[in-house]
Amino acid sequence: MKVTAEDVLRALKQVKDPELGVDVVQMGMIKDLKVKDGHVSFTLELTTPACPYNEELKSAVLKAVESVKGVERVSMEVKSRVLSVRPQSQALNPIPSVKNVIAVASGKGGVGKSTIAVNLAVALSEAGAATGLLDADVYGPTIPRFIRGYDFSSSVRGNKVEPARGPLGVKMMSLGLIVTDDTPVIWRGPLVGTTVRQLITDVDWGELDYLIVDLPPGTGDAPLTLAQTVPLSGVVIVTTPQKAAVTIAMKALRMFQRLNVNVIGIVENMSYVRCSDCGKTIRVFGESYARRAALEAGVPLLAEVPLLESILEGSEDGTPVIVRDPKSEAAEVFRALARRVAGRVSVIAAGGR
Ligand SMILES: Nc1ncnc2c1ncn2[C@@H]1O[C@H](COP(=O)(O)OP(=O)(O)OP(=O)(O)O)[C@@H](O)[C@H]1O
Numbered sequence: 001m002k003v004t005a006e007d008v009l010r011a012l013k014q015v016k017d018p019e020l021g022v023d024v025v026q027m028g029m030i031k032d033l034k035v036k037d038g039h040v041s042f043t044l045e046l047t048t049p050a051c052p053y054n055e056e057l058k059s060a061v062l063k064a065v066e067s068v069k070g071v072e073r074v075s076m077e078v079k080s081r082v083l084s085v086r087p088q089s090q091a092l093n094p095i096p097s098v099k100n101v102i103a104v105a106s107g108k109g110g111v112g113k114s115t116i117a118v119n120l121a122v123a124l125s126e127a128g129a130a131t132g133l134l135d136a137d138v139y140g141p142t143i144p145r146f147i148r149g150y151d152f153s154s155s156v157r158g159n160k161v162e163p164a165r166g167p168l169g170v171k172m173m174s175l176g177l178i179v180t181d182d183t184p185v186i187w188r189g190p191l192v193g194t195t196v197r198q199l200i201t202d203v204d205w206g207e208l209d210y211l212i213v214d215l216p217p218g219t220g221d222a223p224l225t226l227a228q229t230v231p232l233s234g235v236v237i238v239t240t241p242q243k244a245a246v247t248i249a250m251k252a253l254r255m256f257q258r259l260n261v262n263v264i265g266i267v268e269n270m271s272y273v274r275c276s277d278c279g280k281t282i283r284v285f286g287e288s289y290a291r292r293a294a295l296e297a298g299v300p301l302l303a304e305v306p307l308l309e310s311i312l313e314g315s316e317d318g319t320p321v322i323v324r325d326p327k328s329e330a331a332e333v334f335r336a337l338a339r340r341v342a343g344r345v346s347v348i349a350a351g352g353r
């Protein structure tokens with residue numbers, strides 16, 4: 001009996017995306033299916049190159065096709081096409097070439113937003129996603145300092161500014177590239193909002209899967225304008241473990257929720273230190289209030305990032321830890337974070353929560 005495309009599709013309908021619970025055929029992940037004389041060829045289109053379950057899914061799909069009676073040979077090409085999330089308000093037009101804008105925010109200053117934003121962007125880019133990084137901290141832009149030594153000659157083409165190139169191809173824009181460290185910028189509220197918006201719309205980002213936006217601390221004009229004028233796929237809230245920091249971070253979380261922005265999850269930074277002698281983890285700040293708050297808010301705790309010298313050094317000397325020490329624990333933590341974020345964005349884009 002000759003194998004047909006229907007036979008193959010029937011088998012593939014048994015394979016579900018572990019995160020979405022929807023089968024790969026219904027998800028539209030199977031493209032260009034051809035069956036000829038026992039030879040099956042198709043493209044598997046993943047929803048993000050940084051999905052936590054990609055390997056699992058690839059082997060499940062292959063196994064399902066191989067087990068169909070009459071199949072002699074399988075050629076599977078794997079590609080990815082990042083889905084974009086619908087904007088939080090119908091009045092907002094998506095930015096055509098940018099699939100997902102993801103804000104990184106927190107209530108408190110100094111909890112590691114910029115550190116998380118940089119490393120998240122670098123990890124997404126390393127995974128193969130076209131990624132941009134916007135430093136929207138107009139009061140104290142730090143990202144150019146956190147990624148030194150790259151080509152920051154940004155030029156103007158037509159009426160758009162070309163972004164600079166950071167580590168692993170991350171496209172970057174920051175007010176810090178325009179204003180020097182020693183120039184105090186005195187901002188009035190409305191100007192902050194306009195500038196943040198301009199940094200997104202007047203920069204020629206090109207085709208991007210993810211644009212990570214590092215926000216200034218608090219619930220002031222920058223996050224507010226961003227949430228009201230830029231189509232956001234979601235926000236990542238960063239906090240340290242202590243109650244005081246978490247309480248303020250949750251205020252920022254609720255502000256975004258009130259503006260209908262999806263909360264991708266919470267990142268707990270400086271969660272623990274690892275003893276260099278015995279390898280044990282020590283929770284210097286005690287109990288994790290972030291875990292409890294995430295549970296109460298019904299949002300995932302995306303990562304617990306250790307307090308590590310290599311992360312600090314990464315920002316001090318301008319080489320993110322994935323670049324300077326790719327095999328380190330910190331690099332792995334940020335890769336796992338990137339997979340969680342990309343996975344959650346796919347779930348939200350596909351209509352889940
Ligand atoms: N996990 C970590 N391990 C070690 N050092 C860290 C870690 N996270 C952040 N830091 C360091 O803490 C300092 C503050 O971090 P960062 O600038 O990212 O915070 P922020 O929340 O963006 O601050 P601001 O509110 O001023 O924008 C930096 O020097 C950074 O290198």
Ligand SMILES: [Mg+2]
Pocket residue numbers: 113114115137142214215216
């Ligand atoms: Mg910062």
